[in-house]
Structure formats: C-alpha cells, structure tokens
Amino acid sequence: MREFIPPATRFVDLPDGFPLRRGGALHGARIGYEAYGPLDSAHDVILILTGLSADAHPASHPDDPRPGWWEAMLGPGRPIDTDRWSVICVNSLGSCKGSTGPASVDPSTGEPYRLDFPDLTVEDIADAAAYTVRALGVERLACVLGVSMGGMSSLALLARHPGIARSHINISGAVHSLPFSIAIRSLQREAIRHDPLWNRGGYQEDRFPLHGMLAARKLGLAAYRSAREWEERFGRxxxxxxxxxxxxxxxxxxxxxxYLELRARRFVHEFDPNSYLYLSHSIDQFDLGECCGSTPDAALSAMRLDSALVMGVETDILFPLRQQRQIAEGLSAGGTDVHFTALESVQGHDAFLVDTDRFGPPIAKFLSSGCNQPAWSSALNPG
Structure with a gap:
C-alpha cells in the first residue's frame, strides 16, 4: 500500500487524539494542503474542498509546475485569480494524496491502517479542513468553494463552524446522495471488495486488485458524463x-x-483501494440534516453567509440539478444573497473540471462582486 503525495504538498498536524464523528480518534494525523499566495490578515483567502479523487494540487505554481486538476480555473488572471486571492486547497482526510487515511501508517502498529482506519464521515473531512485553515492563521475565509464531494464537505464545514466564511461557492454538490448515485457507488465498492486480490483490505503492492479497481473506475467514469456526450463523442x-x-x-x-479502459488504467495505480472505499462510503452516508440535528432545508437556512453562488449542470445524473436548486433555495430562505446558475453543458457531473468556458465567468463575476459585498440581488437569481 502506498500514498501518492504531490511533491509540493505541505502539511498541518492535527491535534493528537483528533476525534471522529462515529467514534475513534486519530493520533499523529495530518492534512495535506497547497497554498497560493500569502496567508495573513492582509489577504482574503479562498478555501477549496475537492472531490473524492483529487489531491491538493489544483494548479501549477513555482514549487510544482505540473498542471493541476483545475488548471484552467485557478491562477493569475484566471477565474480564481491568484493575483487577487490567496488560496488554500486541502486534501480530504481519508485520502491517499497527503492526508492521513487507510494507506497511512498507524503509529500504534507501524503498519498501514487498512480497514483499521476509523469510520470516516464527511463531517470529519470538514472538521479537519477547519482545523487546517485555523492552524494556518486564517480565522475567517472570504469564501469556501466546494466541488462534488467537496460541495458536501463545504456545507458540513459551514454548518459545524459558523462564521468561518463570508461566502460560499457550491458546485455540483448536494445535501445528501440520491438512490441512483448510492447505487453506482455501491457497485463500485462491490467491484473492489469482490476482487480476491483486495484480500479484505490487505492487498499487496505486487498483487494489486487491478480488476476491481478498473471496474469501479469505469463505472464512475460512465456516470460522471452524460449519455448525450458519450453518443456525440463516440457514437457506435x-x-x-x-x-x-x-x-x-x-x-x-x-x-x-x-476510452474507459485507458482512462481507468491511468487512475487505478494512483489511488489506494481502501481510501476509495472509505471516501465513497462517506459520501453515501452524509446527510446535512442529520449532521445538524434538523432537516437539510432547516440546516441550510440556519447558515449565516453574506452571499453564495450555487452551480449545477442539467446533464448531471449523479448530483442532479434539483439538488443544487435545493441548496440555493435553502440558503436564500435564511437570508443569504444567492445566485443560482444552471448550466447546459453536455459533460455531466464532470463539467466543472473541463467546461471552463461555462463555469469560469460566473465564478469570476461572483468573486469580483458577490464575494466582497452584497452587491447581487437579495432574491434568488436564476442563471
């Protein structure tokens, strides 16, 4: 088992005995992050919370010139303009890209945690991110931006740490998973678990559960895009x-x-199967209402934000557009100045990664106006 840590990743140590929501505690744990620009009281800071498989390297910078997973979106003069904003991107707790997770060494045994890693929740990911930004000296963020799973962890962060951010951008997120997306992720986990080389989490590097991981990733890739895009790109x-x-x-x-085979093979040897299982399961288990002891709508309306931008894609079948509309309406009901943008991109759930022409302008506009002051309409604005 290996971790796959980008070369410029920095680390914040979590406090010893960091408690997890469903029981257990982590000792000697850390969170991987990358920072763009100075982190001090003179600079406004944006926090980016990622999807399941992403690392803390969204864009190239002098310490790591490799293109990042959001290269076209973040950097000087780009929609998230690093000449204007300082940015922190954290790797999720439970991942294998720098933060402590099942592939990390358990200090009590000297061996990887594997399935001895405690039950992980989206709330734990949010709490670890909150600790990280405060440890870096940032008491209040200008904006927390979450994509996909990061949209969930952003909502958990805002609910569990009131006042941590002035504004919020939620992209293709949700207050909980719907049955279809649960079914897809369940099949992905089943493919991994039923690969005999997975060995109940105890796989060896030279006996990697390749077939299970390939099947899981192909299922994900198929669902991340829309049927229309598959037809337009490949036909028969x-x-x-x-x-x-x-x-x-x-x-x-x-x-x-x-195409699925080539893309899946690129991914599988760069991600720990056990981390995949833990993070996938945390997505399915998350419910914002349960997180707050109320309903999702009540939890949203209780958030105190100056402004928010909520974005979704009409062709997204994993986190359908109605889920982003629910977030926008719930935040608006609590008095947040909300702008809701429904995009027509053919690229489904993955559109935020590749369709910069559609996602970039609303994000840039929000950060230049709605993130600084309540300059947008106080009513819910359709995009």
Missing amino acids: ARLNAQHRPAAEPFGMEFEVEN
Missing part, C-alpha cells in the same frame, strides 16, 4: 481490428470501451 464507432484484444471472447469492440 468500433476499434480497428489491430487494436482489439486478441483471442478474448466478448472483449473490447467499441471506441468507448477503449
């Missing part, structure tokens, strides 16, 4: 005969199958 195009696996009954025949 078939592989050339020389590119088809030889002597493999029912093997790959179509271009779309080859």
